[in-house]
Amino acid sequence: MANKSKVLVNFARMKDDELMVAATTIISAMTDNVHFETPSPSLESVQVLVDDYAAKLNAARRRGAPSDTALKNEVRQPLEEALQKLGYYVNATAQGHLSTLLSSGFRSSSGISSLEVPLKIEAVKVRDGRQSGQVRLDFAPQRAARMYECVYRKQHEEAWSAHISTTSSRLNIIAPLSVGQYYEIRVRGINTHGQGDWSDIVTIMVR
Structure with a gap:
């Protein structure tokens, strides 16, 4: 059997x-x-x-x-x-x-799954938040992604010193940030099969 x-x-x-x-x-x-x-x-x-x-x-x-x-x-x-x-x-x-x-969301021993590792996140946009020291992050959603990881740093710094996780591709608020500083931001999709490639880096001056 x-x-x-x-x-x-x-x-x-x-x-x-x-x-x-x-x-x-x-x-x-x-x-x-x-x-x-x-x-x-x-x-x-x-x-x-x-x-x-x-x-x-x-x-x-x-x-x-x-x-x-x-x-x-x-x-x-x-x-x-x-x-x-x-x-x-x-x-x-x-x-x-x-x-x-x-249908339970668990991985199966059969190896059959409708998901693959997410593709590179596209259409990443950053703009001023509603308050000083905030930045709003939006990007194109991916059906294969179950969560998104965003990292950011001050421009010219080597290490990505901050990290946030989100399940939404819209209306993500990054704060608190230093006013008058340029920040670099990138995002990638994640699911149970692994992590996708990082998006292109976007830059914004915080107001």
Whole structure:
């Protein structure tokens, strides 16, 4: 008898951004999904873990202190365990039915997926925000992308010292920035298959 398809439940090797994308994709796909009416654990409880992990991840990247990284790693483990339990529920409920498995947002052992690594983000535009020290970022959306990563720096600096994650291609506000300084900004798409290429760099003077 052929082996039944299953969703993959090991998240330990995923990079931080990949885990965030996977968790966000799964919650979105399973919300109001008629195939999975009683998720265990609940999607609400998993969302709490995702929000906590996202906050700790952003703090670790923003400040870079060892204590922030340790906190991020501490909250990552409960999130991985919750997603793993949710994957067991999906496998038990779907009983190897491939289209049902794929509708959960989990990756499948069959290797079949409608997604590929995102392409390079195009049409990146920056403009003044509504307040001083703000910049608005917009770009062309990609269906394959589940999340977007944006990095920015003062012009002529070598390191990309700041990072934000977003699920929207419009109305992204970057702040606080130094007034009168030129900033360089770039963005890329991310999904469970990996990270796309960075967009071309755009530059703006903050007002």
